[in-house]
Amino acid sequence: MQRPLTVKYQGKRKEINLFIEDCPDDIEIRTQLQDPNYKADWKTAYLDSHYEERLNNQKESREDRHSSLESFTYEDAKYFSSRCNPHEILEEKERINSLISLCTENQQEILILHYLEGYSKTEIAKMRGVDESAIRRTINRAIATIKRNL
Numbered sequence: 001m002q003r004p005l006t007v008k009y010q011g012k013r014k015e016i017n018l019f020i021e022d023c024p025d026d027i028e029i030r031t032q033l034q035d036p037n038y039k040a041d042w043k044t045a046y047l048d049s050h051y052e053e054r055l056n057n058q059k060e061s062r063e064d065r066h067s068s069l070e071s072f073t074y075e076d077a078k079y080f081s082s083r084c085n086p087h088e089i090l091e092e093k094e095r096i097n098s099l100i101s102l103c104t105e106n107q108q109e110i111l112i113l114h115y116l117e118g119y120s121k122t123e124i125a126k127m128r129g130v131d132e133s134a135i136r137r138t139i140n141r142a143i144a145t146i147k148r149n150l
Contacts, residue, residue, distance in 0.1 A: 007033050009047050020050050099146045107142035110135060 005023035009016055023030060032038045033047070100108050113119045113127075114135075121139070125132040 005030055005033060007047065008036060009051055018047060018050055018054070099149065102149050103142045103145050107138055107145070110138050111142050114139060 003023060003025055005020045007018050007020060009018035020033075023033070032040070032043060100111060103111065110124060113124050114121065119127075121132050121135045125135045128135070
């Protein structure tokens, strides 16, 4: 017969309580699994396999909750239709472009890389060969310029 058991386990980031549903009923094995001072290859392998199984179950659970846009068909597009008027979207884009044009060329490039193309500040800093704080300051100054002109 097998009964559940909870064991302290050192995960990749922190110590966790690892729940083992199908732990053998043997008292000696259960005692060795719960003893933090008992070090054996079989114990490490056994706990690692249960930990990996737990991570895989969590990953599968996340995949069940999320859907890729690639899985939707053209007919599904009606559920995502925007209530915005295309003219309003065009006007908004023109307004954004006019506000960005108030910034320096360097600020414009960094704003576009960060907000439109989705690069992180760290990635932009590496591309430019500068410190991340310089990118942060550039973005903050550009936003301040835009706010002053709103």
